[in-house]
Amino acid sequence: MTPALQGKKGLVIGIANDKSIAWGCARAFRAAGAELAVTWFNDKARPWVEPLADQVQAALRMPLDVEQPGQMEAVFEAIARQWGRLDFALHSIAFAPKSDLHGRVTDTSREGFARAMDISCHSFARMARLAEPLMPDGGALMTMSYVGAEEVVPNYGVMGPVKAALESSTRYLAAELGPRGIRVNAVSPGPLATRAASGIAGFDQLLQDAVARAPLRRLVDIDDVGALCTFLAGEGGRNITGSTLYVDAGYHVVG
Known part of the structure; x- marks a missing residue:
């Protein structure tokens, strides 16, 4: 059987270390046959990311700090030179200053x-704009959300409204890019012990509560997210767009 992503070219943004959601996705994409471009945040992150890039035989590796003018454009210019096209891209980055993340939304x-x-x-909308010319035959764009976008999660703070905006942006991007065959989806995993999540106060308790609340009574891991994103990037996801898809052991269905 031909691997699901054989011959496809994909960009993965957001690998920080081997616990990252983006790493679980990159590993799954590569196992499915895709050729990858990966980015690291800065020189401090590079030593953690490059060995992972080696593991997935990434054809293109570059720095990407979305706050730095020109860096995202440089990544897509390099993709255009090297491949001339892009079949899918994963956006798995999020940030809020600690003082705002740990405080009330009211006080942000x-x-x-x-x-x-x-x-x-x-940055996801910017990524979509730069990817569009490289997807003349269609493609898939994916980003990472969380259930805090639709309900109040203790200590999630300002990231709740931000993720809600991300999910709304996903729908608008899907509507705008759909006529070009470009699918846009958000993936909403259950709580995962990533570096980004470690900044949320009381996160260990959140993990325990997630196990008790989820119908399947378990947590998910980065490989579960990778499996879903591989499906979305491939032929199986050809008619799925504008959606927020949950991979959370059913966590989101129980209030």
Whole structure:
């Protein structure tokens, strides 16, 4: 049987270490036959990411800090030179300043809210704009959300409204890019012990509560997310767009 993503070219944004959701996805994409481009955040992150890039035989590796002018454009220019096209791209980055993340939404600073929105949400729209010319025959764009986008999760703070905006952006991007055959979806995993999640106060308790609340009585892992994203990037997901898909052992269906 031909691997599901054989011959496809994909970009993975957001690998920080071997616990990252983006790493679980990259590993699954590669196992399904895709050729990958991967990015690291900065020089401090590079030593953690490059060995992982080696494991998936990434054909293109570059820095990407979405707050730095020109860096995202440089990544897509390199993809255009090397491949001339792109079949799928994964956006798995999020950030909010600690002072705003740990406080009330009511007290969020203008600067902190804007920065969280820019990095976690608007960067996905920018990615879509740059990917569009490289997907003349269609493609798939994916981003990472969380159930805090639709319900109040203790200590999730400003990221709740930001993820809600990300999910809404996903729907609008899907509507706008659909006529070109480009599918856009958000994936909403259950709580995962990633570096980003470690910044949420009381996260260990959140994990325990998730097991008790989820109908399947278990947590998911980065490989579960990778399996779903591989499906969305391939032929099986050809008619799925504008959706938020949950991979959370049913966590989202129980209030």
